[in-house]
Amino acid sequence: MGKRAAVIGGGIGGLAAAIGLRVAGWEVTVLERSAALPETGTGLGIWPGAMRALDALGVGEEVRRRGRRQAGGSIRRPDGTRIAVIDVGRLERRHGEPVHLVTRPVLLAALAGALPRPTVRFAAPVTDPGALTGAYDLVVGADGINSVVRAALxxxxxxxxxxxxxxxxxxxDVDVRVxxxxxxxxxxxxxxPEVPGRTNWYAAVALPEGHPPPVDDRAELLRLFGDWHQPIPRLxxxxxxxxxxxxxxRDLTPLPSYVSGRVALLGDAAHAMTPDLGQGACQALIDAVALADCLRDTDDVPAALRAYDRQxxxxTQRMAAAARWAGRLAQARRLLPARDAVLRLALAAGPPA
Known part of the structure; x- marks a missing residue:
């Protein structure tokens, strides 16, 4: 059997999979529906396990150079009093690596830069993944939360x-130090914090599904958070x-398998999770390296994919369940002292690496 792979989706997981598969001896084509890599985007936290995956792909040092180490911080109440401390030093002592902050465009550019230019075909949406299985020996669905490959399987x-x-x-464009x-x-x-004078921010509010969107998002955020402690109102x-x-x-109902024959899913296509633990991109990177490792030095693609699924x-489904639990904790409206105690215990147990 040959070694020709089609990777559907040129995001973080898809580009990482392409690098890993090429190193493992595969000829790879990435089919990406967007016309180009994004030029803007918010920041990502790259945890130690994902940094090891980037090292295995040969781009870890570039990401360290272009990103920054995450500083410690706190979880607070709206009046600014502290609930718990985020001990990033403990994570580094345990795993020998801090969390690195990098923007999505920078990470995508680093991954794309490790691939020969013709590898990625932009403006190439895929609507029928099954049509690719006759032309390729492996099809990888890295096409995100609304995956057409997952729907086909x-x-x-x-x-x-x-x-x-x-x-x-x-x-x-606000300077926040911590x-x-x-x-x-x-x-x-x-x-x-992203760089001096520039800060990533996010907000989450418990609301029923289908709740009418606000007419003015900025005004709604000021209504919800404008009387909280600084720097939130200033931001x-x-x-x-x-x-x-x-x-x-949204997240994904757990799948019974990430593979079928010579087709595999990774990243959000396989295990879309809520952002509460900041692990979506990290798990996609680890998936990509695991997939390439399983497909190295073998001609039995279905067996290699079954090994990837077992691994x-x-x-990833445990991580997704933990993220969903963390999101539920943040939705609590009553018994807040008990919620805060649970949060402190969870942080003391240590974050996922």
Whole structure:
């Protein structure tokens, strides 16, 4: 059997899979529906396990150079009093690596730069993944939360689920030295410094599914969070209305398998999770390296994909369940002292690496 692979989706997981497969001896074509890599985007936290994956792909040092180490922070109440401390030093002592903050465009550019230019075909949407299986020996679905590859494998039997919150996010030209989150009744607000004078922010509010969107997102955020402690009001005042992204948060009903024959899913296509643990991009990177490792030095693609499924499905589904639980905790409107105690215990146990 030959070694020709089609990767559907040129996001973080798809580009990482392409690099890993090429190193493993595969000829790879990435089919990406967008016309080009994005030039703007919010920040990502790259945890130690994902940094090891980037090292295996040969781009870890570039990401370290172009990103920055995450500083410690706190989780606070709306009046600014502290609930818990985020001990990033403990994570580094345990795993020998801090969390690195990098913007999505920078990470995508680093991954794309490790591939020969003809590898990625932009403006190439795929509507029928089955048509590719005759031309390629492997098809990888890295096409995100609304994956057409997943739909081809599983139909509508494992749908997306509303996670109970509406989220807003963006970047503000405000200098915030220390990141962290603030938790109030049924809502939270987080900030992550990107570079001096520029800060990533996000907000989540517990709302029923289909809740009518506000006429003015900035005004709604000021109504919900404008009387919270600084720098939140200052950051909201600085927002440009056209720079605010809003969406209902959803995750994926757990799949019984990430593979079928010579087709594999990875990243959000396989295990879309809520953003509460900041692990979506990280798990996609780890998936990509695991997939390439399983396909190295073998001609039995279905057996290699079954090994990949055994290696990655349970850990990623546990991570997704933990993220959903963390999101539920943030939705609490009553018994807030008990919620805060649970949050402190969870942080003391240590974050996922």
């Amino acid at each position: 599983h139909g509508d039997r494992y749908p997306l689920r509303y996670a109970g919150t509406v989220a807003w996010r963006g970047v503000a 990141g962290g989150e603030t938790w109030g009744p049924g809502r939270k607000f987080g900030v992550t 909201l005042e600085a927002l440009a209305p056209d720079g605010i992204l809003r969406h209902e948060v 990655r499905r349970r850990p």
